[in-house]
Amino acid sequence: MPSPILEAIEQRRSIRNFTEQTVDINALYDIIQAGVWAPSGLNNQPWRFAIITDAPIRAKMAEQTTYGHIVLGAPALIAVYLDREAMYDELKDAQSAGACIQNMLLAAEALDLGAVWLGQILKNREKVDQILGLAGNLELMAVIAIGHPSRRDQQSQRKPLAEFIVKEL
Ligand SMILES: Cc1cc2nc3c(=O)[nH]c(=O)nc-3n(C[C@H](O)[C@H](O)[C@H](O)COP(=O)(O)O)c2cc1C
Numbered sequence: 692m693p694s695p696i697l698e699a700i701e702q703r704r705s706i707r708n709f710t711e712q713t714v715d716i717n718a719l720y721d722i723i724q725a726g727v728w729a730p731s732g733l734n735n736q737p738w739r740f741a742i743i744t745d746a747p748i749r750a751k752m753a754e755q756t757t758y759g760h761i762v763l764g765a766p767a768l769i770a771v772y773l774d775r776e777a778m779y780d781e782l783k784d785a786q787s788a789g790a791c792i793q794n795m796l797l798a799a800e801a802l803d804l805g806a807v808w809l810g811q812i813l814k815n816r817e818k819v820d821q822i823l824g825l826a827g828n829l830e831l832m833a834v835i836a837i838g839h840p841s842r843r844d845q846q847s848q849r850k851p852l853a854e855f856i857v858k859e860l
Pocket residue numbers: 703704705706707758761807808809810811812845846847
């Protein structure tokens with residue numbers, strides 16, 4: 692029997708081209724809600740989010756990554772942070788952030804939006820913190836660019852499963 696969840700996982704693509712249509716704030720809340728339903732170690736829920744739709748702030752964010760054209764073209768950004776005060780294990784909390792972000796990408800697709808996980812911007816994480824007026828106990832994990840896709844013909848490849856399975860006992 693086909694599974695909608697398995698299909699959604701396989702059909703999700705990174706979307707980097709958006710129309711100018713704004714994203715409903717409730718859709719952004721729904722995406723974040725999907726993120727917070729991710730598993731986390733000890734259920735510590737260490738993630739925190741900044742929602743950015745303001746054009747001048749998006750323009751400043753765009754200057755912090757070589758993928759600035761994606762940031763400029765995205766009507767909404769969600770910066771995903773970890774709260775150091777809520778963290779208990781560097782590695783496990785970062786893993787929780789990854790699970791959270793993947794949930795958010797899938798939620799964007801489910802809402803007929805498109806999204807891409809931006810990690811290259813982390814090289815300027817301090818500047819991003821300054822732009823957003825966030826600092827102290829928050830550590831940037833990624834920025835997600837979100838919008839209405841201007842096209843949906845993106846292709847992506849995966850290597851054969853046999854290359855990933857190192858042992859079957
Ligand atoms: C940790 C991480 C960082 C990423 N950083 C970027 C980025 O800075 N810019 C970008 O365009 N895509 C970025 N991506 C998206 C990947 O390029 C994309 O997931 C990959 O090429 C596979 O394509 P797909 O998502 O369509 O399957 C990142 C993905 C991950 C998981």
